[in-house]
Amino acid sequence: MLRRLLGTDGPLLVPAIVIALVLGALASAFAAVAGWFDPGRLTPARMVDALGRRGGDPVGHRRNHAKGVCFTGSFAANGAGTDLSTAPMLAAGRYPVTGRFAIATGNPLAADGSARVRSMAVRIVAPDGQEWRSGMNTSPVFAVATPAAFFAMVQAAMIDPATGKPDPQAMPAFIATHPETGAFLAWARSAPWTASYADQAYYGLNAFILTDARGTGRPVRWSMRPETAAAAVAPDTIGADVLAGDLAERLARGPLRWTMVMTLGQPDDPTDDATRPWPAGRREVVVGTLVVDAAQDEAHGPCRDVNFDPTILPDGIALSDDPLLAARSASYATSFDRRIAEQVRR
Ligand code: HEM
The missing domain is CATH 1.20.5 (Single alpha-helices involved in coiled-coils or other helix-helix interfaces)
Structure with missing residues (x-):
């Protein structure tokens, strides 16, 4: 047939x-x-669409942490990290860094005092070309543990075109149904505000795995601790565009420094939940000093076309089972693709 x-x-x-x-x-x-x-x-495109609808015109800009400033400097490793990891930039020496400070907002023209969270991103390059990219925030824990919860939180902050504002019920309703936001909110309520990127500590938040020369893996969370003492100010006194200027003024007087600290997890410490702090007293290893020498406007600076994807890691540092990491990588790539294409069209 x-x-x-x-x-x-x-x-x-x-x-x-x-x-x-x-x-x-x-x-x-x-x-x-x-x-x-x-x-x-939940796709990276839907995530990035939502991130870009929180006010302002994001076209040509990062869809999160949209307002920032580039910096250049170096990472001076003291060698203490070589017991923990084979990462080439943990061997004693000095390695070039391209970075970016930013405020956590979807609006590239947001007022500096409008964002509770600030950030530092770094790309550290080893002599053999391997790179270590990391994005770190000023909060010591993240607000949510999963990509779906992050998406729901972003949706709660989205601008309603009818009113020009987010739905006033949406964020309280999100918080009421997401008790894991508690530690982050406690930090947001109590941490002092400052008028500088220089006096802030920055936390990698997600867990990673350090692997030593014998192949032994250890969970880690890393952070950058500032040499500059924090100067608290009332949040409503922070000018709309003070942070980039403050950075430039400080750098005109000399480099700024942060100590990089590896906090080592114990077997029961959560590696898949960035909302849960590890118990106090975990072993900390200072692995080096980040030295920031110069800042550049991000429209033309060396960080503009860098995607600070936290899954780009050298040998000796691996991803943990934290589900945020893959979602971050996919969303950063989508945001990067869009903003680069939009810059070409502008
Ligand atoms: C599912 C969770 C997350 C999503 C979907 C997400 C999404 C994004 C996106 C789309 C960007 C813009 C990337 C670009 O265009 O280059 C961004 C920037 C950034 N995010 Fe996330 N993020 C998440 C979680 C986190 C966490 C846990 C941290 C803190 C450790 C973080 C820290 C940063 C930083 C520091 C930047 C700015 C990087 C830069 O200066 O270029 N994000 N995020």
Whole structure:
């Protein structure tokens, strides 16, 4: 019957059609398992769309931490990290750094005092070309533990086009249903505000795994502790555009320094939940000093076209099981692709 329908080429076409049907069925099964047919699936595009709808015009800018300033400097490793990891930039020596300070906002023109969280991002390059990229925040814990909860939090902050403001009920409702935000909110309520990037500590928040020369892995969370003493100010006295100017003024007087600290986790410490602090008293190893020499406007500076994807790591530092890391990588790539294309069009 089939052969009659297919005419004289039937004998050759039958196996081809069978193969095509089998491949089609496999592709459909794959797409279904991957969630491609599910319109509610959380994709990097949906995440980045939502991040870009929190006020201001994000076109050409990072969709999160949208307002910032580039810096350059070096990482002076003291060698203490070599007992913990084979990462080449932990061997005693000095390695070039490109970085960026920013405020955690979706609006590239946001007032500096409007964002509770500030950030430092670094790219440290080893002589063999390996890179260590890291984005760190001023809060010692993150607000949420999963990509889905992060998306829900961002949605609660999205601007309603009808009112020009977020739904006033949305964030309280989000917080009420996400008790894991507690430690972050306690920090946000109590930590002093300052008018400088220079006097802040920055925390990597996600856990990573350091691997030593014997192949032994240890969980770690890292942070940058400032040499500059914090000067607390009332939040409503922070000018709209003071942070970049303060940085430039300080750097005109000399470099700024941060000590890099590795906090080592114990076996029961959570590596998959950035909302939960590790118990106090965990072993800390100072592995070196970040020296910031100069700052540059981000529109033309060396950090503009860097994607500070936290999954770009050298040998000797690996990802943990924290689900935020893969979501960060995918969303940063989408944000990067958009802003680079938009800059070309501008
Ligand atoms: C699922 C969770 C997260 C998502 C979806 C997300 C998303 C984003 C996106 C899209 C950007 C802009 C990237 C670019 O265009 O280059 C960004 C920037 C940034 N994020 Fe996240 N983020 C998440 C979690 C975190 C966490 C846990 C931290 C802190 C450790 C963090 C710290 C930063 C920093 C420091 C920047 C600015 C990097 C720079 O200066 O270029 N993010 N985030």
